[in-house]
Amino acid sequence: xxxxxxxxxxxxxxxxVSMESSPYFQLVSSSDAYRAVPPGASAPVRIRFTPSKNKDxxxxxxxxxxxxxxxxxxxxxxxxxxxxxxxxxxxxxxxVKVSTQxxxxxxxxxxxxxxxxxxxQSPFSVVPATGALGAGDTVQVTVAFHPLASGAHCxxxxxCCSSGEERIHTKLQGEAVDVNxxxxxxxxxxxxxxxxxxxxRTLFIENRSNITAHFQWKAFATEEEENEEKRRQxxxxxxxxxxxxxxxxxxxxEKVKGDHIALxxxxxxxxxxxxxxxxxxxxxDIFFIExxxxxxxxxxxxxxxxxxxxxxxxxxxxxxxxxxGIIAAGGSQSVQISFSATVLGSFEEQFQFSVxxxxxxxxxxxxxxxxxxSLHFDLAELDFGDxxxxxxxxxxxxxxxxxxxxxxxxxxxxxxxxxPAVDSVxxxxxxxxxxxxxxxxxxxxxxxxxxxxxxxTILPQGHQDIEVTLCSNTVMEFYQRxxxxxxxxxxxxxxxxxxxx
Numbered sequence: 001x002x003x004x005x006x007x008x009x010x011x012x013x014x015x016x017v018s019m020e021s022s023p024y025f026q027l028v029s030s031s032d033a034y035r036a037v038p039p040g041a042s043a044p045v046r047i048r049f050t051p052s053k054n055k056d057x058x059x060x061x062x063x064x065x066x067x068x069x070x071x072x073x074x075x076x077x078x079x080x081x082x083x084x085x086x087x088x089x090x091x092x093x094x095x096v097k098v099s100t101q102x103x104x105x106x107x108x109x110x111x112x113x114x115x116x117x118x119x120x121q122s123p124f125s126v127v128p129a130t131g132a133l134g135a136g137d138t139v140q141v142t143v144a145f146h147p148l149a150s151g152a153h154c155x156x157x158x159x160c161c162s163s164g165e166e167r168i169h170t171k172l173q174g175e176a177v178d179v180n181x182x183x184x185x186x187x188x189x190x191x192x193x194x195x196x197x198x199x200x201r202t203l204f205i206e207n208r209s210n211i212t213a214h215f216q217w218k219a220f221a222t223e224e225e226e227n228e229e230k231r232r233q234x235x236x237x238x239x240x241x242x243x244x245x246x247x248x249x250x251x252x253x254e255k256v257k258g259d260h261i262a263l264x265x266x267x268x269x270x271x272x273x274x275x276x277x278x279x280x281x282x283x284x285d286i287f288f289i290e291x292x293x294x295x296x297x298x299x300x301x302x303x304x305x306x307x308x309x310x311x312x313x314x315x316x317x318x319x320x321x322x323x324x325g326i327i328a329a330g331g332s333q334s335v336q337i338s339f340s341a342t343v344l345g346s347f348e349e350q351f352q353f354s355v356x357x358x359x360x361x362x363x364x365x366x367x368x369x370x371x372x373x374s375l376h377f378d379l380a381e382l383d384f385g386d387x388x389x390x391x392x393x394x395x396x397x398x399x400x401x402x403x404x405x406x407x408x409x410x411x412x413x414x415x416x417x418x419x420p421a422v423d424s425v426x427x428x429x430x431x432x433x434x435x436x437x438x439x440x441x442x443x444x445x446x447x448x449x450x451x452x453x454x455x456x457t458i459l460p461q462g463h464q465d466i467e468v469t470l471c472s473n474t475v476m477e478f479y480q481r482x483x484x485x486x487x488x489x490x491x492x493x494x495x496x497x498x499x500x501x
Contacts, residue, residue: 003045003072005063007037016064017045024050025059025074047074054079054111081114081161083107083133083168089157091145091174095211099146099402099461100174107138115162123147124155124172125463127400129378146461147176148223179209200334202294214404214460217282217289226280233275269452277457279406292334293364295353297327304356305333314347318366341370373489374402375409375458377496382482384470384500392423392450392471397496399466399484401458408487410455411466414480414495417445421471446473449498451482470500477501 007013015035019027027033028046035043051057057076062069084107094100108114114133118126118141125144133139147153152175159168184204193199207213220226282289297303306324310316319338327333346369352361378398387393401407450469458464468482478500485491 001047001049003047003061004042005035005037005045006042007039010039012036012038013065015043018062018064019047019059022059024052024057024076026050049076051076051078079111079135081108081112081116081133081135082110083114083116083159083161084109085157085159085168085170088171088173089143091172093175093177094145094147095179095209096147096150096176097461098211099144101142101144104141104143105138106133106141108133108135111135117160117162118157119160120157120172121155123153123176124157125400126157127376127378128380129398131380143172145172145174147174150176150178152176179211179213181205181207181209181213181215200292202292202334216279219280219282229280230275230278233278234272273453273456277459279457279459290336292336295327295333295335295362297329297331297333300329301357302329303327303358305362306354307335308352308354308361310349310351312349313343314341315349315351317341317343318349318351320351337366339368344370344372346370371403373405373407373486373493375407375484375486375494376400376402377494379496381497381499382468384478384498386501387470387472389472389475390421390423392469393500394467394469397466397468397482398463399458399494400463402461404460406457406459407489408455408457409464410485410487411451412454412483412485413449413451413498414483416449416480417447421446421448421473423471448472448474449480468498470498472500 005015005017013036015037017027017029017033017035019025026048028048035045037043045061047061049057055078057074057078059074061072061074063072064070085104089102089104091100091102112135115131116133117130119129120126120143123146125146127142127144131139143157145153153173155172157170157172159170182205184206188201188203190201191199205213205215218226220229295305304324304326307320310318317340319340321336321338322333325333346367348365348367351364351366353364354361376399378400382395382397384393384395399409448471450471452467452469453464456464466482470478472478478498480498482496482498483492484494486493
């Protein structure tokens with residue numbers, strides 16, 4: 001490499017060119033060479049670069065004259081990771097409140113391994129959010145578009161690599177449209193009835209689109225009204241929960257105050273979390289909405305009927321109420337159907353209703369599909385890296401429910417103790433603690449992991465951000481799993497590897 005020293009002055013200048021000793025950069029001439037540069041002329045400085053590896057290098061060249069000192073930085077840029085993300089990703093028209101996904105096959109076309117982090121904004125999401133990709137390797141990245149309101153949406157997918165490359169941005173856009181799904185009527189008027197008795201009306205949810213519509217009967221018409229009610233409930237619950245009556249009477253020391261504040265914060269977060277998890281489904285003491293079918297008596301005489309029990313595995317999952325009765329001539333009987341699945345897969349079941357006086361039973365065919373819950377973390381591994389003994393460290397992850405039903409979860413560690421771990425900060429405050437002279441002794445293994453929240457309910461296509469705190473009281477390499485148990489489904493249905501040193 002050649003560097004030119006130019007003299008723009010009217011007088012001759014003597015320049016001393018020097019460079020600190022380096023195995024990679026050397027001056028072709030002597031290290032302390034003097035150069036006389038006439039006015040308006042230039043003098044070449046040759047630098048030899050001898051790299052040993054394909055990496056970044058830096059050094060400095062010092063030029064010293066009688067009047068000034070000039071430092072010239074030298075940079076040699078080595079191999080870079082290059083992830084071939086597209087410049088734009090278009091979801092086109094998608095149903096509102098439905099998750100639409102596109103999977104990208106991303107390749108590292110650079111000559112260096114990439115440790116990357118992906119981020120975007122709602123209504124877009126990306127999985128996995130972090131990872132490592134070797135030179136020439138490929139990885140599948142799934143970008144989801146889940147709009148909650150109709151109209152055009154745009155965002156950006158940011159790709160950041162830890163090896164110094166410039167951040168890449170992929171433009172995201174999509175349009176959310178309302179599908180043709182509606183009710184058979186906008187109002188329901190029920191017949192008059194006596195106290196403790198009931199009357200029924202039937203309405204239909206009509207799906208005229210080409211997608212499966214998952215529905216819920218909600219207490220509020222819009223998400224804004226629902227969020228406003230959740231905020232109101234949070235405010236109503238806070239005064240009661242933070243009253244000092246919830247704490248034992250003891251001397252107000254600094255530690256007690258600190259413990260009170262920590263407990264208050266934990267109680268507030270727990271209550272607010274429960275409010276946020278409430279799906280706000282329709283509920284009323286008088287009115288009920290239930291799936292039903294109607295048996296119609298089109299004959300001229302009363303028709304006693306009986307629901308014949310099914311002996312198949314799926315048939316046993318259904319319950320009908322009432323199971324028997326009498327339908328007046330020209331009348332009808334609403335029958336409530338309950339289904340509690342125990343078998344995965346598609347099914348088609350026929351149920352027979354025997355009618356007195358009719359040689360052929362009335363047949364009801366029910367079709368459907370039972371799918372396993374789809375639950376996943378946004379990370380393949382949660383790595384705390386190198387941590388200090390007795391100091392808490394917190395990492396975050398996200399648990400996503402891509403199922404069509406709410407899932408109630410509980411989180412636990414695959415291997416953890418029960419005795420609370422010792423926090424070094426708390427230990428320093430307790431200068432009279434016997435542990436200072438006798439050391440810390442555990443009667444049982446310490447509980448070193450704290451998970452917040454450790455349980456809750458995730459709505460369909462929703463997610464829950466999880467904080468995992470590790471306060472190590474043992475000197476070791478951690479390799480454990482964060483397990484997810486689902487209520488009514490099973491234990492350990494999903495897991496996240498956690499490592500630390």
